Amino acid sequence: MCAAPGSKTAQIIECLHRDESNPIPSGFVIANDVDNKRCYTLVHQVKRLESPCFAIINHDASNLPNLKFNDGNILFDRILCDVPCSGDGTLRKNPDLWKKWNPGHASSLQSIQLRIATRGIQLLAPGGLMVYSTCSMNPIENEAVVGQLLQAFEGQISLVDISDKLPGLRTKPGLKSWCVIGKNQEIYNSFEEVPKNMQSLFRPNMFPPSNDILEQLHLERCIRLLPHYQDTGAFFVALFRKIDKLVDSSLSIQEETSQKRQVEENVFNEDGANFKRARYHRENPFIFFEEKDIKGFWQEISEFFGVHPSFPADQLMTRIASDSGRNIYFVSDSLKQIVTLNQDRIKFINMGVRLLVRTDLRNDKDKRSLRLAQEGIAIINNYFSKRRIQLEQQDLLLLLSHAHTQFANLSESVRNQIQNMSDDLGSLICLYNIKQHDLDIPIIFVSWRGRNSLRPFVSHSSRKFYFALCNIDSMTINEIIDKLTIEEKATNQKKDDNS
Template sequence: MNLVPDDEWDAFLAALKESLPVTFRVTGFRTHTFAIMHLIRERYFQPFESSTTIDKPKELNFSYRYPGSLAWQLNLSRNQLRSSPELQKLKEFLYEQTEHGNISRQEAVSMIPPLVLDIQPHHKILDMCAAPASKTAQIIECLHRDESNPIPSGFVIANDVDNKRCYTLVHQFKRLESPCFAIMNHDASNLPNLKTNDGNILFDRILCDVPCSGDGTLRKNPDLWKKWNPGHASSLQSIQLRIATRGIQLLAPGGLMVYSTCSMNPIENEAVVSQLLQTFQGQISLMNINDKLPGLRTIPGLKKQLHLEQCIRLLPHHQDTGAFFVALFRKIDKTLDSSLSIQEETSQKRSAEENVFNEDGANFKRARYHRENPFIFFEEKDIKRFWQDISEFFGVDSSFPADQLMTRIASDSGRNIYFVSDSLKEIVTLNQDLY
């Protein structure tokens, strides 16, 4: 299929055998973002300037979404960063600021799907397979990019099928201190309709980064050289297609859905895209991506067999990255029903011990869904009972919407208090039957 041009094959293989370079991005919506960027460039990058053995950091400027030195690639592996005495301060700084939410460690290619979605602060967004959370964190940042609007009307629902990974999402998102996200634990191929006062939610943007064989992560996961076999892709294609199909159903007219994998295999990529276009013929269209990524070198999707040149594939030797595949859909039909069919509703009730795959394609048994305590929003009596004292002590402005505060257990209201946006309060209140 000529996925890799013949004259690039040797460079492609050589890149796969090299460790992946360290990449990170600075959280763009913090008030001290520019101070963090200044520290990085003027203090922590100094060893690179004076070194004759280490290349200078490379600014990731493949998109206009990351102006002003927000994303960087270091030409050294994680092991090299850990072991280098002259980079000890940089290593400690990256770790510390990651914990504080000022920096996120994320692969360069992983940054691309949220960028092509062109997220605006008012968008309703769904991340169907959110763990390990780096892309969702990027989405949250996009929601908050308007400094004049600290609590945007938009939000992101981050879903993952695995309960333990959902708790990892909680830890990752807490760093960002945003009231505009919620986490859902459900099979992405059978996501339920979420209710609002205006009816079921249709999402403006959907990230469909599906479980895959992961052969594009060979540089990061060298064990895959031993584990990979052709059957991985074939066994995953059906679940990938089901997840993407449900995503199209939940997409609002005019909305965008990005389908992405860290696989190079056309069975998981173009074959799924082609099937979606056939299933939803006249209801969705494939969008051009390259004009959104002017600084990125890509190769088009298969055009000889499937005419999918508007998809993009990233190869590891082009920009010293992992391999990745991205396709962008726009929904153009207004009549497509988001409701689950009877067959799909029945499949929601099947045993929670079904087989699923993790990011590397490894098979495991999923634990049963965990029932969570309900969220209980503050009522007037709660506000008078203790919030008034708290707000006076900390000097919280009287305009603060205390009715958007909530707890998990009514009898223990003062121990852990959560704050969500008005939009998410509506969703949580009207969908209590889901947890």
């Protein structure tokens, strides 16, 4: 719900793809953040995972609109509610925070934390799980919020004991008693101790409930990760399970303040939150291929690369007209439905995996005007049967060591495979299997076939990884990459001089 910058989102997407034999799993991840700029940081973080099963949206998490799906609204099986917090758990890695932090920050954040978590519970499917987490140790942001949720949704959610879920991880149970500390280090053990002129800052739900209620909440099922336990930062985690569908269609959580202020009610509608969207620049729409695109524009591409008939071409999309779009993306069927039904009311920032990229041959209205994108190689390898070459190790090392490799320098086997193809310029799929400890490790990457050479589209970091798999020592790898960088700069300079 508050996904940027994206490290946790990336881990969730990796879990979704734990079965490497299935590049298009049935599930999907919706990552949201209220900050438009941070959404693009999130895009940068997750696009490296090359998944067709994620979408990034830009909304206020406390007022997140329902997503239409099939005949109703989506209720999620799993929700991560990693809310904005005072961040005192990150002081070790963020020493600048010492200058700004004070214990009073928590009191100003609890309200939004509670609203976001409440909306998360409403979007959770019966039997589903929601993690509430912060990187703070202040109980106002942690146990106080958890306790308020359990009381507000009494009988409809429960707190799951997760103390034994990660054996070997040293944790501390959630607190059952705490005091509230103000900005100037003043300490209050109960709301009655708070001066009237301060009651606008501190609310009753920031303090521990009565002992009778406390025993029913089981706050000890939360876990606290303390920095000195594992030489880490500090973290708080609570896991909720939704027992059943919410009894009421709406829920009011009252935040009691001083007598001078009226009780503020935050009403969250189970059937749909008020739709408010930040006013940023308008995103280009996502345009899916229609029947005319599949039978016309896509047909020639499909024949050129030998795309299997089972490939779901209707799940391809662009941000502008399909016959002139710079990039062509692929998304899962579920995400296609979500976008189609919600694009007019949800601000989608990014989704899916890039499959094809428009080349400099834009004026050629044929298959050569598009090249395969390395990001989509898992899907490409499953469905594209033509223009594939099997490399020998000497070919692999040669291609990875240079920006361009002449055909004459490749092995006879590879030269014969290229010769047996059509003479068309365009993308090729290069394959090589490394055998290590009775395991076959496939290396698959995209190259461009020129008139006399091959150009691999492989990042420097991936090249280093492939070299390491081939048992090349790190010093040699760094020397190769340094020479490659010089070679690429010279090639780019030559292009600039000729343009």
